[in-house]
Amino acid sequence: MHLLQITDLGSADVCEIWNIAKTQPKTMTGTVAWSFQGHGIRTRTTFIQAFRDLGLAFTELPNLLKTNERTADLAGYLDDFYDLYVIRESDHERLTEFAASTRRPVINAMSSRGHPCEVLTDAYYVETKLRPIASAKVCLWGPPTNVFHSWHELADVLDFCVVHVRDRQFHQKKRNVRFTEALPTAIDIVITDNGPAAGDAPSRPLTEDALAHMGYPRLLPTPPFLIGRELSFDPLSYPNFVGYQQKNLLLPVQRAIVQYALGS
Template identity: 60%
Template sequence: MNLVSLSECTPDDVRAIWRLAGAPDVKLDGHVAWSFEGNGIRTRTTFLRAFRDLGLSFIDLPNLLKTAERTCDLAGYLDPFYDIYVVRDSDHARLQEFAAASGRPVVNAMSAEGHPCEVLTDAYFIDTTLMPIERARVCLWGPMTNVFRSWHELSRVLGFSPQHVCDAPFQEADIVIIDSWPSGGETSCRSLTEDDLARMGHPVLLPTPPFSVGRELAFDPVHHARFAGYEQKALLLPVQKAILRHLLGARVRRMALSSGLSGSSAEEKCPV
């Protein structure tokens, strides 16, 4: 199993990850290929902590997918050294190609088309602190972003229907999520105001950092009574550890079922 997009998950996968997020840590024996494009301060912090807490060794492979090599060749040569890949790369299509070629699990630590780990974390927060996610009235405020694409994917997996607006509230909500607007692009969306939140019934406000006061938000969320709080993002750590445990566990189970096979499947998937 890979976690390149949330559309690859089943409801059982999501619930299994969330159960592991609430379970005690275990030590794993494995090697991680780690490639991280850009800053991603919070995601970088929590994944590196997760590797350490789980006893996983990692090797930093800067710009793994920036090479001119075919993804099938990369996977074929690297798979024998690693048990899992955690990759942050803007090129979502190339990340998908690499995951399809590799015989190891691949985690999308953010791409231009999705941010599955962030969204699994925020949905876990809703599910465990507010109400079951399937019953939550989720409002996504702003233009389409990689985070919001992942929210729409998760909603299709779990069977709930978020409202996605960017100029005026039209329904009551239990939680409102914003994301950073794409840079350099025009948008018809306007900044979320406290009056908007009042008209939606005073929902919990969950900004996806980094956010800007005066752009995505017309007010400082830190002083808002229903701000989810900085500590909410601490859940990134247990959820990312759970993702690693779930994917590595699935790989071990798959290997046990096919113990007569060895090596990567990349050879079969590399075009002649």
């Protein structure tokens, strides 16, 4: 099983990953090849800990796909040494090409197209700490990013609706996404993002007044966040900021994704 984007999963797959995340890790055998473009501070930290928790050996292959070598040749040479690839690679097309070439599962640890592990974790938080995702009122705040693209995909896979506040020029027709420039009300959680995948897309920073209008929802900025970019204020001053502790859930969810990929 590859996890390159959330639409690679069905609703039953998502539920099973979340069920595994609630259990104690099982000792597994095998070796993981992992390659992280850029810093990936939180994702790198929790994936390495997940490998350790599962008893898996792991080898870093820096910038695995940043080469002119054909992906078929890379996979042909490496597949006999590894049972799983975990790759953070901006070039989503190159990552997809490699996944099509290898006989091993590939997990996208972030690309220009999506951030499936992060979004599965954030949605798991909503599902287990707030209310069932099907009835939760989730607001996405910011320009088109890889994180928000994964949220749109998850809304389709699990068939629930999200509200996405962003400039009208970026509105689209999507079955389970309601785009708006107006402030929604009675929101359970606001997720912000304005990372490099947004390019030069303009965005208005989220304000404390906007949060008050929405009913003082939980606030989950996608890290790394910058005050003055996606947020106009320091989130530590907001009583419903959940960022730091919430990101601890990256570990059990990433661990579950690894277990599910190897088990399948």
